[in-house]
Amino acid sequence: MGKTIVVTGGTGFIGSRLVHRLAESGHEVRALVRTSSDLTSLNGCRDKIRLVYGDVTNASSLTGIFDGVDEVYHCAGLTYMGGKKNPLLEKINVDGTINVLGAARSAGVSRVVHVSSITAVGISGPNRKLDEESPWNFDTIDLEYARTKHKAEQIVADEVRKGLDCVIVVPAFVFGAGDINFNAGRIIKDVYNRKMPFYPLGGVCVVDVEIVVDSLIAAMKQGRTGERYIVGGDNVSFRELSQTIMRVTGVRQLSLPLPIWAAHLISYLLKFSKERNRISKLFNMSMFTVASKFLYFDSSKAQRELDMRYEPYEQSIRRTFEWYREHRMLN
Numbered sequence: 001m002g003k004t005i006v007v008t009g010g011t012g013f014i015g016s017r018l019v020h021r022l023a024e025s026g027h028e029v030r031a032l033v034r035t036s037s038d039l040t041s042l043n044g045c046r047d048k049i050r051l052v053y054g055d056v057t058n059a060s061s062l063t064g065i066f067d068g069v070d071e072v073y074h075c076a077g078l079t080y081m082g083g084k085k086n087p088l089l090e091k092i093n094v095d096g097t098i099n100v101l102g103a104a105r106s107a108g109v110s111r112v113v114h115v116s117s118i119t120a121v122g123i124s125g126p127n128r129k130l131d132e133e134s135p136w137n138f139d140t141i142d143l144e145y146a147r148t149k150h151k152a153e154q155i156v157a158d159e160v161r162k163g164l165d166c167v168i169v170v171p172a173f174v175f176g177a178g179d180i181n182f183n184a185g186r187i188i189k190d191v192y193n194r195k196m197p198f199y200p201l202g203g204v205c206v207v208d209v210e211i212v213v214d215s216l217i218a219a220m221k222q223g224r225t226g227e228r229y230i231v232g233g234d235n236v237s238f239r240e241l242s243q244t245i246m247r248v249t250g251v252r253q254l255s256l257p258l259p260i261w262a263a264h265l266i267s268y269l270l271k272f273s274k275e276r277n278r279i280s281k282l283f284n285m286s287m288f289t290v291a292s293k294f295l296y297f298d299s300s301k302a303q304r305e306l307d308m309r310y311e312p313y314e315q316s317i318r319r320t321f322e323w324y325r326e327h328r329m330l331n
Contacts, residue, residue: 010031010033014174015076034055056076059102092148114152116169118173120149141289167223172297188248193331224305230302264285
């Protein structure tokens with residue numbers, strides 16, 4: 001007999017790719033969406049899934065959503081690096097997690113997989129990789145997104161103590177086809193449009209969205225209760241990343257290393273410049289501060305316990321770029 005599965009954040013990048021995959025599984029798949037949600041990312045699988053309406057920030061809207069449900073993938077979350085949306089980050093990433101996990105436990109859901117973020121793990125430094133046991137140190141940067149994702153993991157731990165069977169999956173910096181909101185994909189678009197004359201001095205762990213989806217499904221099946229699994233791939237500097245993107249896109253641009261003190265100066269000058277639209281939107285100081293750090297991670301636990309596969313990150317960049325080109329989304 002098929003299972004009943006709910007995916008929160010079903011229209012987001014990771015959530016929508018997961019819904020597409022689960023739609024082929026023969027189980028009953030329900031995507032939790034808001035009435036205002038843009039459903040574009042679910043094109044192609046709408047006839048195989050059911051839309052259920054609710055809002056993770058509104059506990060009463062979740063009443064009945066998880067009744068008779070076997071599995072929940074909690075993908076809903078706001079990814080935003082800046083200072084303008086702090087109350088919303090708290091509401092979606094923290095309150096939303098409290099509401100979803102509480103409702104799932106009350107309804108007797110068998111298992112929940114919670115999607116976290118590498119900012120809930122920490123900052124590594126250039127010569128070491130963090131793993132699931134590393135102490136959280138992202139509070140050294142004033143980044144509300146990191147704080148809320150860290151807090152959400154603490155809420156998961158509380159719920160596990162209350163008897164909920166929950167596993168945490170921690171995706172790295174995710175590229176892939178279907179990134180219609182240009183999360184990681186923004187860097188591909190901006191290199192292609194020659195809007196990246198600088199690169200930050202840090203580095204990041206990158207992974208393809210399909211590997212993340214594989215790992216979410218594996219975590220539901222064989223992850224250990226209360227454990228977290230970092231799902232990443234190659235650890236690359238932003239210099240290497242931008243050079244790879246130039247190679248894949250065939251676009252060359254002189255790109256210079258930019259230390260953080262110089263970034264502050266340029267950021268200030270850009271406020272008065274008519275040229276600011278010619279520079280990447282990634283160039284906000286919150287994002288640049290994070291990108292000046294090293295977020296390098298060890299994914300061997302996920303390889304060992306979730307059979308996570310590895311592929312060279314250039315393949316993911318290429319696939320993402322081709323998908324954007326095919327869908328005429330690069331201008």
